[in-house]
Structures are given as C-alpha cells and as structure tokens.
Amino acid sequence: MSLDDSMREALDMFVTEARDLVQQLEEGLLEMEGQPPGGDAVNAIFRAAHTIKGSSGLFGLRHLVSFTHVVETVLGSVREGTLPVTPGLVSALLPCVDHISSMVEGIPEGRLAPDSSQEAEGARLLSGLEPYLSESAAPIAVPAEAPPVTETAWHLDLRFGPDCLRNGMDPLSFLRYLSSLGEITHVVTETDRLPEAAAMDPETCYLAFAVDLTTAAPKSEIEAVFDFVREDSDIRITPAESSLDAYVRAIRAMPENDRIGDVLITSGAVTEQEMAEALRVQQERTAKLGLAQPVPIGEILVEQGIVPRDIVDAALSKQRRTTESRSSQDTRTIRVDAARLDKLIDLVGELVIAQSSTGVAGAVVSEAQSEVMRLVDEVRHSALSLRMVPIGTTLRRFERVVRDVCMELGKEVSLVITGGDTEMDKALVERISDPLLHLVRNSLDHGVEPAAERRRHGKSPQGTLKLNAYHDAGNIVIEVTDDGRGLDRERILAKAVERELISPEAVLTDAEVYNLIFEPGFSTAATVSNLSGRGVGMDVVKRNVGALRGSIEVETTRGIGTTIRIRLPLTLAIIDGFLVGVGPSSFIVPLDRVTECVELPPGQLGRECMNLRGEVLPFIRLRQLFHIPGTEARRQSVVIVEQSGQRTGLVVDSLLGELQTVIKPLGVLFSRIKCISGSTILGNGEIALILDVGPLIADHSEREVAALGV
Structure with a gap:
C-alpha cells in the first residue's frame, strides 16, 4: 500500500497526534487500575482508542483499524460497567497499547501494512483479550466502516469516460450489476454529451446516467462496482433526498468526535477512499492558493459532489459542539514544529551576540540602545520558554515501568511523583529519559527489598519509590529516592579492591565510596537478572548526565534508603x-x-x-x-x-x-x-x-x- 505524496503531510500529522493518543491510552490504563468503574480515566481512554481507529481509517490503515477496534470494544464494556477492571485486564491491555504504538511508529518508515511477525504478534495479543470480549463482540475482524443496516436510497451520477468502450467496458453491464445489490427505482439517460450524428465516433462512449438505487449495501460496496472505470470516469454517489434525514439523525446520535472526517465516515455517508481523495484536493488547493489555513474539507466534499450539504452541516455541528466542550483546554496549547523552534533559538542567539557587541562598541549607551538591550533580553527569555516543557510527562511514563518491573520481581512498590510541573528544556527531557529509566530499574531491583525481608526489618511490605523534580540556583534537580536497604559501604569497598580500582590502604570519604558505583563494569549484585547485575548502566548514566553539563550525587543510609540526585542546567542553548x-x-x-x-x-x-x-x-x-x-x-x-x-x-x-x-x-x-x-x-x-x-x-x-x- 502506498499514499500519494500530497497526503504525506496529513499522514505526518496523524502520526504526531496518534503518538499523543497512545500515551493517553497508557497513562489512562495505569490510572484506571486504581479507580472505581465508570471513572473519567475510562472515558478518556475510550475516546483515545476511538479517535485512533477513526483516523486510521482515513488513510486505509486497515490493520490499525482492526486491532484498535477490539481494544475499543473491551474498553466500551468497561465504560458500560459490564466488565470489571482487574490487574489481569490491565496487563492484557498494556501490551496491546505497545502494539498500537509499534504500528504507528512504523508509518513514518513506510510500513503501511503489517508484516508476518507483526500479524502474529497482533493475533497473539487479541487472543489474550478474548476472555474479556462479550459474545456479540467476539469477531476480531472489523469492516472498514459501520453503515446503516437498513436499506438506504442512493443517487448515482454516472458519466463514463470516452475510452470506456475502447477499454472493453460495457456501461450497461454496470447497471445490470447494480440491480443485484438492490432495487433500481429510476434511471435517466443523459444525452448532453452526444454530438451531431456526423461527428460521432462509434468507439467513443458518450453515455451518462442518473440512477436511483435502494440497497442495504454500504457505500463502499457500491463504489467497488466502478473500480475498473473510476480512473477516467466521473462517478458520484450521494444519499438520495429521502435518506438525508436518516443520516442527519444518525450523526446527531453519534458519540463525541472532533473530526468531521470521522463523523462522515462512521455515518456511512462518505467512504475512506472518498475522504482520502478530498484530503488530496484540500492539500493541493491550499498549497496553490498559499493559504495559512487549509480549505475546509466539508466545502470540498460538497463541491466534489461526494456528499450533500445537509449532511456536512450536521457533521460540522457535531464537530463544533465537541470542539467547544474542549476549547478551554485546547486553546492554551499549540504544536510547534521543532525545526522552526530551533531556528528561532539560533536567531535569538545571534541577536544576543549582536547585543553584546553594542555594549563593547562604546562606553556611552543611548537610551534607545538600552531599550533594545532590554527587549533582546525579553525575547531571549520568551524564546527559551517555548522549549520549556513540564517534566511531569516524562516522570509519569515510569508508572508503567514500575508496574512491569514489580510484577516481574514479585515486589510491591508505590510510585510517588512530585514536582511534575517543573519545566526544563525539551531537548534535556528527551535525553534524560534513558538515564532515569536505568536508575528507576536499579532502585526497584537492588534498592527495594522483597516484602518478606521488609517485614523482618519492621518495614511496610510495600516499598516506596519517589521521583521528585525542582529548580535550584538556575538548575533543575531530579531525585530518585527509594526506602530500601541502602548501599553497603563495606561491600562496595571490597568489590573496588577486588577489581583493583583502589588500593586496600586507601582512605575514602563516604561520597568517594558511593561514587565507585559509577565505575565501568562495577556491580555488587550476587546474581545477574534480566534487569541488572551485569555491571553496565551506571557508568553510562554518569556519562550521559555529564554530556548534558550535569552532575550526579548519591546519598544513602544503610537500612533506610538511597537518593540519587541529578543536577542539570535548565537549557542547553x-x-x-x-x-x-x-x-x-x-x-x-x-x-x-x-x-x-x-x-x-x-x-x-x-x-x-x-x-x-x-x-x-x-x-x-x-x-x-x-x-x-x-x-x-x-x-x-x-x-x-x-x-x-x-x-x-x-x-x-x-x-x-x-x-x-x-x-x-x-x-x-x-x-x-x-x-x-x-x-x-x-x-x-x-x-x-x-x-x-x-x-x-x-x-x-x-x-x-x-x-x-x-
């Protein structure tokens, strides 16, 4: 499967939004586990799954539509209260979210259809969801759209291309086949294209028909009849006047959706292929006219004769109500392309350099120059603030890590996140994720004791892992704290002497001893597990933090716990x-x-x-x-x-x-x-x-x- 180049920009936007929705799915599932049935988290993740499914259909990503449909069905049962939330259910859904993420990430790489391994993985995950599916939702496959099950009246304008006969196609055979799909109630032969008899070419097709068809078949099936002549013919299929009210009522009864394309496709009034063609026309026209905002897709659908205006107006009304309910939140944020933002930062940097040269040029700086310098400083702070994002999103990702690792180790650990609204440079956020991941896994494996050991020492059987972020003297500090067994000073010293990192007579402070854990290959673990113990990772953590102009410190008390503190600059620019x-x-x-x-x-x-x-x-x-x-x-x-x-x-x-x-x-x-x-x-x-x-x-x-x- 391939997409037209003009659709690439729309596809990129879909991938960007899908990534956000996948993250909402994961966070919502983790939050849902601790909520009563019918909570806000369930509604939010159901909408996220529904949006991913609907948007995927616009681009013909059938594998993504089909898989997400099953996940959405399970979440629908949870939302309706017929399926209880259990750790087993969440454990079955989380890998499905990972699979959806994998399919989304494959789209920019050109993987618009699943390979054999991905299909096998999807089938395995869906089989794990079967116990949570009701009998009515048991089928795994999902059709491309959900058309009305009752018979619908359609009006077809068929203008066959001039080379139709030369290509071996008989226009009347298409009408005969249409009669097998339903009842043709009216046919009008249009003769406006017929030339004078002397000018007629017997091999050229001048035929055009207006056909009224009543059928239970979806619009996509009617469209498929004309696949062989669609390229050089003008085929338009719209709901008949008698069906308009039914479509309007169906659209008004639909669940929330802020995409007009999703609304029209789900209603059955527009097919995925028609929407894809309308999006292509939208891209071309917007680029040709040089508009800042794209031409409304509804106008193009009406202009192309794909759908009547009454249905578009109903879909717009549904979209508008949904959008208004979210406007108080959405208007506060805007997505900015990273390349444009980096360009702005570079220009501000050059401006700062020019500002400093103004001060060097002479001892006396005029009032106007002082004002320019003040404005430059404000622009610098404003530009840098564009790259500042709350670190809470990054820290919340570790909820999944803590849950998975604890299930693997058989431990009970609660994650406490504080300072999530602390802001730092987006580039730093992306590059600090891996070091934090290793520190969290290390604390869970080496730091927090098993429940039985904690009971023997008078501790709560459930351990606590804290992630804290705060600003300090122009820096951001991130702390990873556990209430586990703490570092064993003597054991670290013995291991360091054994590996000849220090001499047996060396006298080290506590800080120097604990910093030995960052030496390459250093490990005090008695056994090697899937998580740690191989002596790799902590040295990489220190090296990566150092590459960000940061530092790392260790505070520990035997039997009480350990805090690893990372100190980073607020920005790299x-x-x-x-x-x-x-x-x-x-x-x-x-x-x-x-x-x-x-x-x-x-x-x-x-x-x-x-x-x-x-x-x-x-x-x-x-x-x-x-x-x-x-x-x-x-x-x-x-x-x-x-x-x-x-x-x-x-x-x-x-x-x-x-x-x-x-x-x-x-x-x-x-x-x-x-x-x-x-x-x-x-x-x-x-x-x-x-x-x-x-x-x-x-x-x-x-x-x-x-x-x-x-």
Missing part, C-alpha cells in the same frame, strides 16, 4: 556565564558554578593550594592547564567554583564580568576534550571557550593523585 581572561585567551565559567572571586595571595600552603579564610583551597592555573604562552599578570585572581560540594579555585589574569553566553558546539573533531563544553562568540568577534567545571575539577584531581604517586 544559552547560559549566564562569567567571562575571564588568561593572557590573550578568554574563557566562560558557568555563573551558577561561581561562588566568589578573590585575589591570589602571594604565598602558597603547598602544591597549588591557598588559604581561604582558614580553609585549604586547591586551585588550577588555567595558563598551565591549556599551555597558554606569555608571562603571568602581576596581580592574578581566583574564581572559586563549586561542584558536588567540592570547592576549587581557577587562577586567571583578569575578571571581565557576567555575560549571556550563546553555546556553540565544538564539533566532532573536539568531541574528546574533557574540560570544554562548548564555545561562544564575544561581542568583539573573538572566540571564548566554555569551561566544563565538573570534568575540569575531576581531571585536575586525578593528575594531582598521579603526581603524588598515590
């Missing part, structure tokens, strides 16, 4: 930085890492250390680290930065002040550089490197340890 100079070079230190600046004292306590109000503060000379030529400044300054509770000084020649920094990636060639996270363009056109404080401090500590021979 623009940051507030502190500009420093070292010789001819400039560097940006993320402002949220800077605690204070002091002058470098003349005396040192020892190897690269200074006395800061009675505290021993190690420092890093950026000139030596980056091999910058030239002599040191007579008076040097120390920028004190803090990372994971560790304070370190950065020795620089000059302090140049705060600066809004547009982050530019370094490219593949510099991807292995540890201490630099990016670059930026200063107002005078020069390049400044952005320091990655975490790896910078860690790398310095490793070199100091190596130099001391520890």
